[in-house]
Amino acid sequence: MPAGFSRLARRTEDPAISWLMHSALARPKLISLAAGFTDNDSLPLEHTRALLNQLLRSRKAGRSALQYGSTQGDPALRRLTARRIERMDGRSGEASTDAERMIITHGSQQMLYMLTEALCDAGDIVLVEDPSYFVYLAILQSHGVQARGIAMEPDGVSIDALRARLELLRRSGDLPRVKLLYVVSYFQNPTGITTSLEKKKAILALLRKYERAAGHPIYLLEDAAYRKLRFAGKDIPSALSVDRRRDRVLYVGTYSKPFATGARVGFGILPEPVFTAVCRIKGNHDFGTSHLLQQLMARALSSGRYDRHLAELRKRYAHKASIMREAIRKHFPLEVQWEMPRGGLYFWARLPSRVSAAPGSRVFETALANDVLYVPGELCYADDPTRPKPVHEMRISFGSASERNIREGIRRLGQVLHQELTH
Ligand SMILES: Cc1ncc(COP(=O)(O)O)c(C=O)c1O
Structure with missing residues (x-):
């Protein structure tokens, strides 16, 4: 260059x-x-055509969809999304708070990028599954963030390997540079491995244990990109359901894989103070995901066409x-x-x-x-x-x-x- x-x-x-x-x-x-x-x-060509026709037939809704929206994203889409995740997780009474803590992004890729910008400086360390999603590895590399791989087992990262790695980093005095663990928890890209709920629990407990030596929270970034593309077995609750204080899990999802990759609508549910930091960053990136495509997704969800x-x-x-x-x-x-x-x-x-x-x-x-x-x-x-x-x-x-x-x-x-x- x-x-x-x-x-x-x-x-x-x-x-x-x-x-x-x-x-x-x-x-x-x-x-x-x-x-x-x-x-x-x-x-979904036919569904999308019908939904957009419906939307643009109404002057009011059509004009609103063609106008800027908010940085955080459309409230109806956030509500619908939060309710679905809550239902899948078997949680209750949390959907409206989740909707308030949700940011709609241009694909989940944008959320992964902004989270890294919000939490990491060059020289910091992010723990990743070994192997992991290569575009996320590229984000880390381009920000000068060092990735450290945690060996995988058939139900997610090895807890022993995670513990050994954290201990090594503590002893070398590098723990303050560790910001998060990135896990693609459902049908992982590339291995197809799904992380069990027990592992999610154990991961969170272990990360918390090392926070004192780190001097700051160590987040679990749960990328659920493939959660909806399940064709066998049962769904497993997200890490949100085992994060008792609801302050350490960064849950990221997308409508790309289950609906239309070209619509590029993704989202994240983030605890404070990460939520505020990412909202500010998103304000600078683009002050809001395409309002039109958010309206499309909201209608796809509420009409039953998405399902x-x-x-x-x-x-x-x-x-x-x-x-x-x-x-x-x-x-x-x-x-x-x-x-x-x-x-x-x-x-x-x-x-x-x-x-x-x-x-x-x-x-x-x-x-x-x-x-x-x-x-x-x-x-x-x-x-x-x-x-x-x-x-x-x-x-x-x-x-x-x-x-x-x-x-x-x-x-x-x-x-x-x-x-x-x-x-
Ligand atoms: C694991 C994983 N996360 C996130 C993404 C980003 O997808 P999108 O930005 O379309 O939501 C992908 C895309 O392939 C992926 O494989």
């Missing part, structure tokens, strides 16, 4: 995924199992996931480990640890030569100098690929893996 740019601009790299996208564009026949896009054919759409979407993803599972069973070597996800958009496959699936590896290059793309797992690991980045994993998405391409993509990938493992 030439001289004259800020530290932030100089630190900010091309998104990890951008060269993957370039690979896709350079090969028009490529089957991409890499993109985290949602299913294109099931986007009808979501029910269809879950069936569709369940079906696509089962097609991918059957293809993996048929074509992948037995040494490759994977689990059937219960929601979300991803399979996470672990090759034997001697085999690399990293960018530039034989597996990756041969897959590309055969016109199939996945996300190398390595990209989902933070730059954490305390451990080497694993390179033997792959994130494989059934979100945007057609059923035919899922079958064919997995067949090709299976061929590449058989070749490599018998090498």
